[in-house]
Amino acid sequence: MLxxxxxxxxxxxxxxTGFFASADLAAEGFIHASEAHQVLETARRYYAGRVDLVLLEWDEAALATAGVRVAREWVENRQQHFAHVFGPVPLAAVRRSWPFGADAVGDFAMPAGISAPA
Incomplete structure (x- = not known):
C-alpha cells in the first residue's frame, strides 16, 4: 500500500470527480506518495501543526490495473526512495482514508491498523 x-x-x-489529483501532479508531473514507514517523517517535515489533513491509503495493484504508473525514485534530501504516482488516482484505488493531523503537542500518529516505525 501507498x-x-x-x-x-x-x-x-x-x-x-472520481480521481485524486493534487498541485504536485500539475507542477511536477507526479503525485508524491509514501510507504507506511515514511508517513510520519513526511508529516513532521511538511505539515507541522496541521490538524485538518486526510491520510489516504492507495492500493498499488489497483493503480497498475488502472494504468497509473508508480515509480520509486531517489529523493536526495531524504536519502530514500519514494513512490511517485504518474497520473490521477482513481477512487477505486483508494482503500481507506482517515482524518489526519497533529495532536495538541504537535505530534502525528499513524491510524490504528497501520504499523510504521516512529
Whole structure:
C-alpha cells in the first residue's frame, strides 16, 4: 500500500470527480506518495501543526490495473526512495482514508491498523 497526506480540498474534489489529483501532479508531473514507514517523517517535515489533513491509503495493484504508473525514485534530501504516482488516482484505488493531523503537542500518529516505525 501507498499513502498520501492530502489536503482536505483535494480529497473533497476527488470524491466529486472520481480521481485524486493534487498541485504536485500539475507542477511536477507526479503525485508524491509514501510507504507506511515514511508517513510520519513526511508529516513532521511538511505539515507541522496541521490538524485538518486526510491520510489516504492507495492500493498499488489497483493503480497498475488502472494504468497509473508508480515509480520509486531517489529523493536526495531524504536519502530514500519514494513512490511517485504518474497520473490521477482513481477512487477505486483508494482503500481507506482517515482524518489526519497533529495532536495538541504537535505530534502525528499513524491510524490504528497501520504499523510504521516512529
Amino acid at each position: 499513502y498520501r497526506i492530502a489536503e482536505p480540498n483535494d480529497w473533497q474534489h476527488a470524491r466529486q
